[in-house]
Amino acid sequence: MIRKLLFLFALLPSMLFAQHTIKGTFTPAEKFKFAFLYRVTAETSLFVANADVAEDGTFEIPLDSNTIPGTYRLVYAQPQDQFNFDFFVNNKEDIVLNFDIEKGLSFDKSSENKLYTSYNRSMALVNKSIRNYYSSGKEDKAGYTKIFTILKNTQDEFEKASEGMIANNFIKACKPYIPSSLEDVSTFSKNIKSNYFSNIDFGNKTLQNSNFLIKTTIDYVIGFIDRNNPDASYMENIDTVVKAIGDNPKIKAILLEILWNQFSVENNEVVANYIGSKYLLNIAKANNNKELANSITLFKNASIGNIGPDFNIEVKDENDKIKVSKLSKLEGSNNYLLFFWSTTCSHCLDEIPQLKEYIKTKKKENIQVVAIALDNDLYRWKDMTYDYPDFLHVFGEGKWDNPIGDQYNVTGTPSYFVLDKDKKIIGKPENIDEFKAYYEALEKANINASKEETKN
Structure with missing residues (x-):
């Protein structure tokens, strides 16, 4: 008997607290496998529940009586920040929605979401009329007044219809600028900009949590x-x-x-x-x-215009002996290229041989390459450096947890930083082709500058 009572109590929470549901249909069904529901807050999205999507594209998520009203997000694929849509949950009604990859989101049931959808659709139609008016290039004071009267009436009607709803916060915040008299397109655009935030309360918690x-x-x-x-x-x-x-x-x-x-x-x-x-x-x-x-x-x-953060480099002295120097102490070149790479990066392994062949065509007094490997495999790196004897090599142990890479804000390899003779960062090409184009232009500018100095 006690066991039966415990079982009954275990069922009670779902029986007592399950109040409303979110039901939906995804189209085409075969493209969807799951639905994850989150409550949106100012800082993040909080997981609420999830459901599998059935073969016919349907899903159902029950809501309990403690569900906090507000904006919610339904995630239907990965990555989550790309494949999702938002809607209102007021915990006063069931929600039945449809999501079609081609047609987007619609609601079969939910007075609040249907009203807000209708508001956005209505305002879009009026805004289209405004754009058409200005595009025509014709002045029609009566037509102009009529359009903005419709806009005002539409806004007022939806504000009144949404009183007491979550949607009312958003509808009021979206209240558009309405001119009091005919304005040319330039004046109208300026007034839209100057009045853009007139009706938005950044302290509104409902707006913040969306x-x-x-x-x-x-x-x-x-x-x-x-x-x-x-x-x-x-x-x-x-x-x-x-x-x-x-x-x-x-x-x-x-x-x-x-x-x-x-x-x-x-x-x-x-x-x-x-x-x-x-x-x-x-x-x-x-x-x-x-x-x-x-x-x-x-x-x-690590931005252009700043002196490149300093780090140690092993260089050979006049007796061909290895000594530890610093980037800031390097001399003898007009420019330096910091090339961040990795022995396990396919793009790096494709570009570094191209860089080698290109640098061969340049004088060392014009440009010197410092190759920093953000890596963990010391022996593989050391072995590969022999293929690039004209580069100065640095082993950035720790890969993405390396102080040199961190100082230069390197988030991917390969990365290129072009420095002048004073080690100021002057360029950050995206790839080998951009580097070649950048350096050719730089070399040409340097030659022209030298000619001007000679003339003077």
Whole structure:
């Protein structure tokens, strides 16, 4: 009897707390195997539950009464950051959705998600009418007024219809700029930009616990730029974002780190270092985020225009004896190439022989190669160095956990750093072909500079 009672109590949690469900159908069914549900927070996504996808493409995930209302993310393939979609869970209704690879996401059941989907669709149609108006090049005051009256009414109706819903936070934040009189396209565009954050409350917890603020911020920073001077536009836009965020340090730190990561991954050193130096490094230090502070510092130190971080190099003296010197002490060349490679990197093994043949055609007083192997196999590395006698060789023991690679912020091999005679970083080509093109242009510029000096 006791055993039966224990079994009954073990079943009670699922019987008592299972309240609503998320059901769905994936199309085409054979492309999907699983569905993982996460709750989105400002910092990360928290795992909630998962389900297998049946042969007909259907799945079902039960929700319990303690499910926290908010934005949720369904992951359906790897990598997770690419194959997912977000929706609202209010824990007041069942959700039935369809996801088609070609057609996207739709809802058969869920008043909240259906309303928000309808809002986005309606606003997209009105915005299309605005674009068509400006594209026509014709002035039609009555038509212009009608379009923006529809836009205002649509916004007002959805705000009212969504009262009390999670979606209301997003609909209000998306409230568009509506001109009070006819504006030409240039004025309209400027006013859209200046009013972009007018209705967004960065302190709103519901917005924070979603992808909304991230997407909105990125869209603003990269969307409103002067094509002739993009970096200046990016930096100006970042300043505007920081001002709009206001006194919300937590979300400010998150958004600035995301922006810094985006520009650093794209190797836009000017903008990444602007974000790091002006804002993010101080925030990282204040939050005792040593890893982030270190990453910002290393990225900046390895940027073009800075003196290359120093490290030991074994060189031969005039008596052909090996001695330990430093990068900063090297002399005799106008330029130096730091070539980071590995004995197990296929791209490196393809490019290093090409580099050898190319360098053979150049004078050592013009360029010297310093090959740093980020590796673990000392004997394999040593054996391979004999094939490249004209290079200066450094063994970067530890591979990705090596101080030289870390100092130069090397995240992949091969990596190229071109230095001038003073060891200042002047170029970072992506591959052997880019290096050749870069160096040919550099050599030509150096020759022309020498000719000018001779004339004078």
